[in-house]
Amino acid sequence: MLKHLYDTDCVTWSPQGKLFQVEYAMEAVKQGSICLGLKSSDYVVLCSLKRQPSELAGYQEKQFKIDDHMAIAIAGLTADARVLCKYMRTECLEYKYTYESHHPVGRLVFKVAEKSQHKTQSGAKRPYGVGLLVAGIDPNGVHLFETCPSGNYYEYKCQAIGSRSQAARTYFESWFHLFEKSTLEQLVLHGLSAIKKAIMEDEELNEKNVEVGILGKNQKFLHLNAQELKDYITKLEAFNPNSQIQQE
Amino acid sequence: MIFNSELSAQQQHTTSPVVTGGSVIALAYKGGVVIGTDTLCSYGSMAAFKNVEKIAQVSKNTIYVSSGEYSDFQQVVKELAKIDRSALQYDDGVHPSPRDYGNFLARLSYKKRCKINPLYLQNVIAGFHNGERYLALVDIYGTYLESNFVTTGFASYFCKAIISNYWNENCTLDQAKQVIRECFKVLFCRDCRAHDVIQLGYVDEQGVHVEQPERVETKWDFNGFKTRANEKLHTQ
Numbered sequence: 001m002l003k004h005l006y007d008t009d010c011v012t013w014s015p016q017g018k019l020f021q022v023e024y025a026m027e028a029v030k031q032g033s034i035c036l037g038l039k040s041s042d043y044v045v046l047c048s049l050k051r052q053p054s055e056l057a058g059y060q061e062k063q064f065k066i067d068d069h070m071a072i073a074i075a076g077l078t079a080d081a082r083v084l085c086k087y088m089r090t091e092c093l094e095y096k097y098t099y100e101s102h103h104p105v106g107r108l109v110f111k112v113a114e115k116s117q118h119k120t121q122s123g124a125k126r127p128y129g130v131g132l133l134v135a136g137i138d139p140n141g142v143h144l145f146e147t148c149p150s151g152n153y154y155e156y157k158c159q160a161i162g163s164r165s166q167a168a169r170t171y172f173e174s175w176f177h178l179f180e181k182s183t184l185e186q187l188v189l190h191g192l193s194a195i196k197k198a199i200m201e202d203e204e205l206n207e208k209n210v211e212v213g214i215l216g217k218n219q220k221f222l223h224l225n226a227q228e229l230k231d232y233i234t235k236l237e238a239f240n241p242n243s244q245i246q247q248e
Numbered sequence: 249m250i251f252n253s254e255l256s257a258q259q260q261h262t263t264s265p266v267v268t269g270g271s272v273i274a275l276a277y278k279g280g281v282v283i284g285t286d287t288l289c290s291y292g293s294m295a296a297f298k299n300v301e302k303i304a305q306v307s308k309n310t311i312y313v314s315s316g317e318y319s320d321f322q323q324v325v326k327e328l329a330k331i332d333r334s335a336l337q338y339d340d341g342v343h344p345s346p347r348d349y350g351n352f353l354a355r356l357s358y359k360k361r362c363k364i365n366p367l368y369l370q371n372v373i374a375g376f377h378n379g380e381r382y383l384a385l386v387d388i389y390g391t392y393l394e395s396n397f398v399t400t401g402f403a404s405y406f407c408k409a410i411i412s413n414y415w416n417e418n419c420t421l422d423q424a425k426q427v428i429r430e431c432f433k434v435l436f437c438r439d440c441r442a443h444d445v446i447q448l449g450y451v452d453e454q455g456v457h458v459e460q461p462e463r464v465e466t467k468w469d470f471n472g473f474k475t476r477a478n479e480k481l482h483t484q
Contacts (some may be wrong), residue, residue: 099351110338
């Protein structure tokens with residue numbers, strides 16, 4: 001493999017038209033633990049699986065509030081995520097100070113993407129090694145975006161990133177047509193079901209290693225607490241998406 | 249003319265206005281907001297520019313007028329237009345609401361006031377957004393006040409009585425316009441820097457409508473003027 005000839009820095013193209021440093025940065029995202037988001041017409045739900053480095057350690061949080069109307073879930077290098085999170089929070093605060101209203105979601109994601117792209121075109125810099133799922137509500141509606149180290153961003157109805165996220169995406173492909181009209185509870189249960197597809201055989205979901213955040217048109221960003229998580233995980237046993245189809 | 253570069257490098261602070269616009273009166277009515285202003289820009293006590301149209305449309309549902317230094321007004325119109333254009337730059341179709349403009353102007357005015365170099369203006373922003381009408385005053389200090397009626401300059405002294413007697417926030421557009429015309433009639437009589445040509449503009453659900461300038465009705469054929477009531481006194 002001649003990859004190593006062209007992968008030293010961001011300012012070198014490979015003959016196949018790839019920037020290997022950027023691709024390696026995207027690998028860092030794939031190595032992070034899974035986080036996913038899904039939206040209905042009124043709510044966005046973020047679910048993530050928290051990693052525990054060792055028995056003695058706590059669980060690494062993966063969801064952060066940016067403003068009342070916006071939140072992110074991260075996969076990849078947590079330190080890089082912190083930088084982007086701080087940037088997004090500052091931008092939201094400045095916008096609120098100037099206009100007394102919420103920063104439009106798409107616009108902030110665009111700004112993050114611009115920032116990320118800048119790191120892919122410089123000799124002395126490296127791309128951010130983190131992918132964000134940005135959930136937000138603004139006058140244009142309910143949004144879920146994904147940002148990449150490459151500086152690209154995409155809007156989704158539902159998306160999963162991180163390790164074994166393909167399993168969650170497969171679950172979404174089967175059921176996403178129900179999400180638009182789902183209630184908040186159904187949305188959370190769909191999210192948890194998708195996460196369940198992505199965990200290892202010997203792992204199980206519990207209120208410690210799962211993180212659920214909800215955002216709605218009349219609901220500021222809220223983390224579900226341990227008791228609520230326990231209740232949802234219990235309900236997961238009985239949850240059957242097929243019954244939702246019958247309702248409609 | 250010798251160009252003294254040292255002098256021009258010093259920051260000048262606005263201490264007094266040079267070319268000024270007159271009073272602005274804005275009233276909310278059932279279904280929108282109407283603003284009236286005269287079409288005069290005074291150069292001190294000289295009525296220098298008599299056909300100035302001062303109602304600026306900053307976006308499809310927001311209008312902006314101010315009294316005070318006219319060059320500052322022109323600068324603010326440019327700043328507000330920049331914000332509307334940002335939607336084009338970000339390609340996201342998000343347009344600021346009238347309240348966003350009002351708050352932005354308040355922040356801008358406050359910042360300049362803190363540097364003791366104010367925008368020498370009393371600003372009025374009016375708009376209609378999401379079924380709700382919007383009207384706010386931002387003054388020279390950056391004070392921001394939302395209200396159903398706003399007056400600047402001399403109108404604050406002479407016209408509040410007229411407004412409180414003849415206007416309410418649910419009147420019709422024509423009633424509100426008539427109140428504004430009455431106010432400018434009084435202003436023309438009493439304010440030395442006022443003019444009898446005014447311009448009305450209103451915002452409603454359909455958007456912004458700025459009308460052609462019109463002359464205020466004035467009456468000069470009072471008996472006292474005609475018969476010179478104190479004639480006998482003078483000839484004695």
